[in-house]
Amino acid sequence: MFDVIIRRFLFNMWAAITMDFLALSEEARTLNAKEKMSINPQGYKLSDRTGKLTAEDLLPHNTSAGPETKEFLLKVIDVLLDFIKATNDRNEKVLEFHHPEDMKRLLDLDVPDAAVPLQQLIQDCATTLKYQVKTGHPHFFNQLSTGLDLVSMAGEWLTATANTNMFTYEIAPVFILMENVVLTKMREIIGWNCGDSILAPGGSISNLYAFLAARHKMFPNYKEHGAKCLPGELVMFTSDQSHYSVKSCASVGGLGTDNCIIISSDAAGRMIPSELERAIIEHKNRGEIPFFVSATAGTTVLGAFDPLMEIGDICQKYGLWLHVDAAWGGGLLMSKKYRHPRLTGIERSLRLLSRDLQYVFPKQMYLDIVRDIETHREYWIHEVYRNVVEILNDICTKLDRNIKKIIEISADSVTWNPHKLMGALLQCSTIHFKEDGLLISCNQMSAEYLFMTDKLYDISYDTGDKVIQCGRHNDIFKLWLQWRSKGTDGFGKTIDTLMDLAHYQVRRIKAQPDKFYLIMEPECVNVSFWYIPKRLRGVPHSQDKENELAKICPIIKGKMMESGVINCGGIECPSESVGCTITEKTAENITLYKYSRTCYDANGNVTLHKEEDLPNPNPGISIDTFSRVGGEPTEEEKREAEYWRNWGEEQTKLWRDWGKRQEKYWENWRIAQQRDLDILSANLASNLRNIFTRNFPFY
Template identity: 45%
Template sequence: MAYQNKFLNRRQASMTEGSPHHRPASMTNGVNGTSNLSSTNHSPVGNAPEGMPTTLEHRMGLSRKGSKSYGEREDGSLHRKMSLTAAISNGISMDNEDYTTMNTMQPLAAILQRGDSLLRRTQSQRGNERSPAALRRAGTLTNGQNAACTPPLVDKQQFFPQMVDDRYLKLDYANQEFLSGHSAGDLLPRGSVEVTREFLSTLVTLLLNYVEMENDRSTRVLEFRHPKQLEQIVDIDVPDEEEPANLYQLILDCQQALQYQVRSGHPRFFNQISTGLDIVSLAGEFLTATTNSNMFTYEVSPVFVLIEKAVLSKMRELIGWPTGDGIFAPGGSLSTLYAVHLARHRKFPTVKTKGMTSLSKRPVIFTSAHCHYSIPTAAAVLGMGTESVVEIAVDGRGRMSVTELEKEILACLERDDVPLMVNATAATTVLGAFDPIPQIADLCEKYDIWLHVDAAWGGGVLCSSKYRTLAQGIERANSVTWNPHKMMGAHLQCSAVLTREPNQLFSCNNMSADYLFQQDKHYNVEYDTGDKAIQCGRRNDVFKLWLMWRAKGTLGFERHVNNLFELRDYLVSQLKQFDDFEMVLEEPECTNVCFWYVPPSCATLSGNRRYERMGRITAVIKARMMDRGNLMVGYQPLDDKPNFFRMIISNHASTKEDIDFMLEEIVRIGREL
């Protein structure tokens, strides 16, 4: 029973005074710490049947798939096995802190209904009274008078009291009068240093509170509102007058944006591939925004140009290229656009000057049927058309079929078209599949085709000696897309396109703008990177990644990646043990874990009817999940499979307890349907 006691002790420790999950006395009845909120359908942990385990880790052993109704404990005694649904129904709740959070949340519909009623009643009482922002726009209120008015966000707190977390997003009202008496014209460069410091320090305090909130599991992942509802709550008007909001109103605007923005750094945000809140990366973003540097020439960004050169060299080293080139681009789709552009320029250099009409043969791109949509987008943008993209069938695990690829290449040659490029994916967006790069590379070399590897998601495995074999053969590619803002945890946006050979980007993209790229500068103009980019102005997306690398080293990134895969293994092991879930793909390659929730109503169903019902329930559970706000997991269909949950493990803040919470929450919502 030591295994169980370990988690009981952890739970008790989490409930001590000062813990972010500590419950005030007002939330308990004083007897065994049980909750006063009796309206819930879930029994508190203190009321669980005697002898019943109270932690997910221990109780998950109660319902192994295909097992008998009774099983033997370590001490030899018998216990009844049950599904997770049955466990919850029989009084086994989540951890105390999670139970408390769940029970203090009221249904969104009820909150909105009460809030809308209050809002209409108050607006009727006020008559023509308007918000400070509206009054300023009407010219009836000066910035100095703003402090006497109720700010819009404070106004909304009385309408939606359950949806506002005053612990973190409350403001220091001590400086309200000072900031209310100043506007943007009082800030540097023409204004006061004192006003500038007060304004920015207030904002930084608000942001630091937000960072703390994102890492507190007792807070919500989101405060969801439908678009029309949010338009009524948030003042999004874009004014025309010369004197817009004062500085305090700007702080309130920032506060309100944070209140209703999804907290993608929250440990229970699993909705997208890009998640997490790395503090060192955040520090890099602060500096990047402060310097506001353009990356097109060395003379404008000397330090950042050198840093980009060093980081790209390290990334090529991890790929396995001794030389080459690269550039940071605004996202993976643009990095892939670079790659398609490079492939076309290699085969048809005259298109750069004469256009696509100069071609007598049609270029063709081959890619997996499960590829990212940036491939057909690139074909459309570059004028080749989406019909120039041939999707190759995948096997049962979502990997491109090499046999089908060669068939399509031969068919292309027989039509007298030109095989231009093969896009192999290192971790597909949905199933996380790694295409067989070595075999694809063999075909590309055989037929003289440009090989691009889209490692936007899976590139992070190159940092791990344990998992880099998933991308085996990537060194044979001509170009690679790699997004450190995904598996490596850098802040958006942080994406690079890398090439095995040097000078290809310059040859493809240079336009020799004389006002930027003068050849008689007093330094080595090879450090001017702008003429190898599609863009002119280019943001500094590399500094935050470099700062992370300085803080972690490659070994630190390896530990980070390995931990994500360990969490994947834990989730897979839990899904396999419960009859409440069915996996879409057994043994996923990456940290994408796709599964269905199987409600009791599907027990007697089979075939298409069963999966259709599970697909419909998936969408409903996600909607309820958004309303509750304490978890986000994505869902989607794929091929002939109806909606399923796509669980992405990329957030370094997430733990096994967060995985447990996710499973319990899905079952809890499903049971309520």
């Protein structure tokens, strides 16, 4: 409290000298937010008796300490619930920022020799959360976070309580079955009817699993004999926008980073297929062995999607493994609205279906089917073809042909992180393979003391020998519980909302071209833009101007981080991720508003100014808040504050009404489209059955 008094004193002196209205209100907002911090480490008191106990006095050490154990845990829950409440309060700061050395002085991080009392442990919990970034806050826009899902969080609490290792069915029967069900469902959504999957500790390890499986598939003896069994030097390929973990695979896997060939991308951040093919041919001519391509579906910075169909054609042509790193963009697989064309090709059924049918069916029948595909191509690309594939499967079974030839898959493996766009709690990363049995073949070590073959249940449910780790955290329950709470359709609506919010922010940026420069149209929820300070407005766009803008944005980000009001992502080309779970159209306004209101030049000098045409985007924070700490406002200031309050309320109502109208319009549109798709699907299936009946009397 003393530091707040000192700050008020200095603030009043400064205000008397400058009388800068915007600066006053900005500082007042910061002071008000600081005083409002709801996590007070001193505010959680155990009873005197329990507070003096230590962990040795609780269960399981003391079997008669049930009441004390309950009191301690309930107090911990109080701390957690207050943090959850603060996380969802727009008037709360996103973080209480301190530089590392200052933070060390604020915290007691010592690990003592003697046990500390329970009251101190409660205080430690509260202190930790007080200074922790609220990653679920509506104003947290930093890397690849989508807010706090309470059901997933409840699942994580249960997971911690169960404290289960995931290596055998014997230890984790319920969780192993859950994992099978959820991963099978995810493969079906990708477009695979078979295969294998596993939950891994993060997308980087998921990508490593794909790399190891690809090498094992091409050179199965490498597992026992190492590099000496290789007929030449292996090379792999990825784009210059891919995640650094792909290059790390080359290092960890023994190839060396020089053998991870970087393919250039286009202006939108997508890998250029012609450059990939040129590089493959070049390295083959050198006598090297191209074996692995990692395409990206949702790059970290720009949210770009590599052209999977074209890359898949190249991989098939030269016999390379295609891995799709959809750690970020994989969530769009849940959206019928946004899955295509971004992820078209991840399952690759359409193109190969029309091309390879000639090897299975008579010529006229093949031509009939191809003609139908070309006539209704947009429907085949989506969901309708799955009904047809079932018919083809039935026919091919009677013909004793291999249906896999027809529905050959392009991607051999896919990384997909539900802890990103789907909003599951960290960490929750999955790796999927189209070929069943490859994980166990690649990684199995047959440790008999864990993976005995004479168990009383089906040992195929044991997952420990499929992975490179032994102990594996239970990451499935929080996802399973969250999926139950939303349903597959609910996930789709969530993804649609996030994408709609990104498009909304783009419209807001385009509406203020003098203040903001949109770097490119987003494919995902990453919206990349620059703030244009007054001194650069009206200056023709050039490389020199871009260089200046690139210097300004990191300074703005740093100042916002220090104030604790907003935490956003930003690099030389700042990328704002609007993935937070937002229910109102105010959080994106806040981001643009803060960029305009708190402006700094390239040297870091504050240039606070009044933007007449930029309203207060958050009516919940009054413009005249400064009056509580800096004296009474003038009549002119009161009138201006009242004007902006009324304006904000009016705009909020207009946006809400607009949102309701849009929601109703699109819902009706979706119903109509689904009805048309259902009719067309039935007609297609009927036409194909007639075609098959004419050609195959036994059908």
